[in-house]
Amino acid sequence: MTTKQHKLNSGFNADSTADEVLAGIDLTGRTALVTGGYSGLGLAATKALTRAGAHVIVPARRPAEATAALKHVPRTEVDALDLADLDSVRGFADRRIDDGRRLDIVINSAGVMACPESRVGPGWESQFAINHLGHFALIGRLRPVLASAARVVAVTSGAHGLTDIRWDDPHFNAGYDRWLAYGQSKTANVLFALHLDRLGRETGLRAFAAHPGSILTPLQRHFSREEKESLGWITSDGTAAAGFKTPEQGAATAVWAATSPLLEGHGGVYCEDCDIADPADEAADGGVKPWAIDPESAARLWELSAELTGVNG
Structure with missing residues (x-):
């Protein structure tokens, strides 16, 4: 069943x-x-899932920091993972497979935003590599331990509206723009969920992309206070501008996509404000751009990602 990109009227907002x-x-x-389940939106999601009774595994590039952040959060465990390092991804996934526990929910929440130009691995642009390729490889390697009826949620952003995939230069070798690089990685998150759902739905695996909204978190670490104020993110006294969500509100859409009974039989869609989003040309505000929900583009990105990472789950 292919889910239509239209609101379900979930009752949430x-x-x-x-x-x-x-x-x-x-x-x-x-x-x-x-x-990223130990900071910002990821931490809010982790806490909420544990309060509902789940056991949450939190991969972390900085395990000591994650352990400290989760010290008083029950039913959590930390394991080392650097999404910029495919050997680290392989090692983490191998430990999960050796452990044997089935994963019912995966939320890909970790990421970087509009950072200065940097390269990882064989010269990959870091935002595309961390936000997309690392998660692509992780899910591909975790497929053997994803439970039947598992849900995978890729946290994306309204910034996907900035650009389609730059097929001729995805790594910005011809000139770097930090916002376009971020936007491309967020488009990639949506396309990833679309194609993963297409591949997994017959066996019960469903995937969703979730836009959390605007929230002040450590994701904005590369912006000074002056830049945040000039962008309209904060007021002159340093508080969040109108329209910004709390981390608990920001985490809600990903958690809803991961658990809502209303989504039984659905998948492969872009969600925002705890509902399936309308297409951008039909939504009064927000919505998803057509290039991010194009099945042919999703298949093309999957093929490119498999070629780059050597993983095809």
Whole structure:
């Protein structure tokens, strides 16, 4: 079944929190994996999932920092993972396979945003590499331990509206633009969820892309206070501007996509404000751009990603 990109009228909205979308849902006995689950939106998602009874595995580039952040969060465990390093991805996935536990939920929340130009691996642009390729390789290697009816959620952004995939130069070798690089990586997240769902739906695996909205988190670490104020993200006294969500509200859409009974039989869609989003040309505000939900582009990106990473899950 191919899900139409239109609202379901879920009953939730931009103000809903992760705890609210989980009300009445018992995740006891379920295992979740949340990349970046020790900071910002990822931490809010981790806390909400554990309060609903789930056990949450948190991969971390800085395990000591993650352990400290999760010290008082029950039913969590930390393991080392650097999404910029495919050997690290392989090692993490091998440990999960050796462990043998089935994963019911995976939320790809870790990422970087509009950072200065940097290269990882064989010269890959870092935002495309970390936000997309690292997660692509991770999910591909974790496929043997994804439970039947597992859900994978790729955290994306409204910044996908900045650009399609730059097929002729995805690594910005001909000139770097930090916002276009970020936007491309977020388009890649949506296309990844679309094609993963296409490949997995017959066996029960469903995938979703989730736009959390605007939230002030460590993701904006590369911006000074003056830049944040000039961009309209904060007011002159340093508080979040109108329209910004709390981390608990920002985590809600990913958690909703990962757990909502309303999404049974659905998948491969872009979600925002705890609902499936309308196409951008039909939505009054927000929505998803056509290039991010093009099945042919999704298949093309999958093929490119498999070629680059050597992983084809």
